[in-house]
Amino acid sequence: MGLKRGPWTPDEDQVLISYIQRNGHGNWRALPKQAGLLRCGKSCRLRWINYLRPDIKRGNFNSEEEETIIKLHEMLGNRWSAIAARLPGRTDNEIKNVWHTHLKKRLKQNQVTPATTTTNNKSFNLDSSEPTIPRLLESSVHAPMSPQPSSSEISSVTDASTSTGIGEANNIEIKGEDMEYSMESFPLIDESFWSDNPGFLPDEYSSDSSGLSCFNVDTQTQYSVAPMADNVQGWPSDGVSHVDNGMDFWYDLFIRAGGAEELPAF
DNA sequence: AAGAAAAGCAACCGCGGCCCC
DNA sequence: TGGGGCCGCGGTTGCTTTTCT
Structure with missing residues (x-):
């Protein structure tokens, strides 16, 4: 043409x-x-x-950016645009290239023991695009940062990898000695959440490693969706891997919430 | 020094979702 | 409600540069 x-x-x-x-x-x-x-x-x-674009950041990625990409990729999978949204000045294409040319190889080299790469002994397939956070709940589940109860309550978890889209029923279950919750109990936060709840502000994935979170400006309360494995600042994990398939993310939400019943009514 | 292989990166392609008519 | 147009995303390609032999 x-x-x-x-x-x-x-x-x-x-x-x-x-x-x-x-x-x-x-x-x-x-x-x-x-x-x-x-x-x-x-x-x-x-x-x-x-x-x-004038706001493009040129040049090599620094180690902090690379670590952020690794963490976000673990949580989000190959959702490059979502990852790029949390790295100011970087594009999805650039991040995708860096992942395939540098980070994937580096992580594979660091894998002395089979398929483990995190501090939490989490199973982690580098070639997989499957995110730890299922798509329907990515950046959407918020639980209050309440003190952690006993860390030994969760014994098994069923995976949610079959989840396919926003609005579907969530089939995650977490079972423990004294509790058995369905993930349906968690509030699903979509785009309308922020407009419907003007008291809340989205908190970007930031350099202080505070994780994905939001903040209620009225109650001065922070709600975090950070994975427990990250040893989040101020909210240390108990260092124990309770579940497989990256599901400690959900476990973290539960223990911070102190149980689904205590989740705020969004 | 030269050719081959590997790595890096910009650009393209195809698909799915959204919006409007 | 269905179809068309457009946009954005993720996967892939292919050209250029760098490294190896």
Whole structure:
């Protein structure tokens, strides 16, 4: 169709930057024609998002960023855009490349014992895109940070890896000596949560390793969804791996909640 | 020094979801 | 309610650079 492909030239970059600075990028499909570029809208969008955006951070990833990627990948799987959203200035494409070229290999090298990589003896398949946090609950479950009860209460957990989407019934169960909860008891927080609960502010995954969390500005209470394995600042895990398949994340939620009954009514 | 192999990275492709008509 | 258009995402490709032999 007469459209150019392949690497972008500096001239093309300048045309795209100038156009977007003047007009924004409301319609990517129409943009190249209006800007006078012989590129498809998709190519323009990709070039802008991955390379030309002014807030892009260039250069190598530092160790803190790499650790963050590893942790987030463990929780989210191959959801590069979700990971990128928590790394300011980094793009999903860049993170994906770094993962495949550096981090995956490095983690494999560090795996002296088979398939274990975390401080919590958690089973962890580097080649898998399966997240520790099932998609339907990713960044969506919040439990109050109450003092931890006994750490020996949970004996078995069934996996939730069959979960497929937001809104589905959650089939996770956690059973212990004195408790047996269904994960249906947990509030599922979607996009509407933040608008429906103006007292809460999302708390980004931050450099202080506080994890994914939110904060109630009225009660000054923090609600965390950080995985127990991370030895979260101020909320140390008991150092014991209670469950397989990364389910200690859920266990952490339960013990912080002090039981599902004590979850706040969102 | 030169060719081969490996690594790195930018860009492309196809699919799914959302929105609007 | 179904279809079309558009956007964003994740997987993949292929070109360039670096390292190895």
